[in-house]
Amino acid sequence: MEPVQKPHRVRMTPGARRVLVAAERLFYERGIHAVGVDLIAAEAGVTKKTLYDRFGSKEQIVVEYLAGRDERWRELLAGRLEAVAGQGPDARVLAVFEASRAWAGEYGAKGCSMINAHAEISDPSHPAHPVITGQKRWMLDLFTGLAREIDAAGADRLARTLMLLHEGALVAHGVGVLPDPFGHALDRVRELLGNAEAAGGPVSLR
Known part of the structure; x- marks a missing residue:
C-alpha cells in the first residue's frame, strides 16, 4: 500500500473561515458538484476574488x-x-x-x-x-x-x-x-x- 500524501492546507483568515463554513454546509447538504463558487461566495458574504485569494480553487475548498x-x-x-x-x-x-x-x-x-x-x-x-x-x-x-x-x-x-x-x-x-x-x-x-x-x-x- 502506497503511503498517503498529506494534502496542502491553507491558512485560515476570518474571510476564509466564513467561506469554509458556508462551503461545508452546502457541500454536505447538496453535494460537491452541485455547488459552485458563486453560491459559496454569496453565502459567505465575500467576493469571488476573496474566495480565490484565500483558497486558489474550488478543489482546495473541498x-x-x-x-x-x-x-x-x-x-x-x-x-x-x-x-x-x-x-x-x-x-x-x-x-x-x-x-x-x-x-x-x-x-x-x-x-x-x-x-x-x-x-x-x-x-x-x-x-x-x-x-x-x-x-x-x-x-x-x-x-x-x-x-x-x-x-x-x-x-x-x-x-x-x-x-x-x-x-x-x-x-x-x-x-x-x-x-x-x-x-x-x-x-x-x-x-x-x-x-x-x-x-x-x-x-x-x-
Missing part, C-alpha cells in the same frame, strides 16, 4: 471541508477512547462505534461525508482524494491495532470485519433504510467479542 470534518471526528473519537482508557481493547472497539453513532446523530444526517465525497471524486489526481482514502485507511489501522490486542493471530480479518460493520452502519444511516444501524452493528460487535471471551481464543468471524 480539501479544507473534508480535512476539517476529519479533524473534528478524530478529536471526538479521541475523547471517547480516552474515557475508556484502561478498560481493554473490547471497550475501545465499542467506543469507536458509539462515537460514530453520536457523530452521525449530530453531524451526519446524510451519512459519511467521505463516502459521499468519494461518490463524486474518484479521480486519484484530485487533491481531495488522499483526504478521503487517508481517512478510511486511518480507520482500518485503528481497528487493526485494537484487533491485535484481542486476537493477534486473526487481527487482520477481525479488523476488516469491524471496518465493514462500521462503514455499513455509516451508509445505512445516511440512506435511512434501518431504524438504528449503529445499534445493530454494536450488537454484532458485542457478539463477536463475546464469542472470543467465551471461547478463550480467537474471535469467530462466521
Whole structure:
C-alpha cells in the first residue's frame, strides 16, 4: 500500500473561515458538484476574488471541508477512547462505534461525508482524494491495532470485519433504510467479542 500524501492546507483568515463554513454546509447538504463558487461566495458574504485569494480553487475548498470534518471526528473519537482508557481493547472497539453513532446523530444526517465525497471524486489526481482514502485507511489501522490486542493471530480479518460493520452502519444511516444501524452493528460487535471471551481464543468471524 502506497503511503498517503498529506494534502496542502491553507491558512485560515476570518474571510476564509466564513467561506469554509458556508462551503461545508452546502457541500454536505447538496453535494460537491452541485455547488459552485458563486453560491459559496454569496453565502459567505465575500467576493469571488476573496474566495480565490484565500483558497486558489474550488478543489482546495473541498480539501479544507473534508480535512476539517476529519479533524473534528478524530478529536471526538479521541475523547471517547480516552474515557475508556484502561478498560481493554473490547471497550475501545465499542467506543469507536458509539462515537460514530453520536457523530452521525449530530453531524451526519446524510451519512459519511467521505463516502459521499468519494461518490463524486474518484479521480486519484484530485487533491481531495488522499483526504478521503487517508481517512478510511486511518480507520482500518485503528481497528487493526485494537484487533491485535484481542486476537493477534486473526487481527487482520477481525479488523476488516469491524471496518465493514462500521462503514455499513455509516451508509445505512445516511440512506435511512434501518431504524438504528449503529445499534445493530454494536450488537454484532458485542457478539463477536463475546464469542472470543467465551471461547478463550480467537474471535469467530462466521
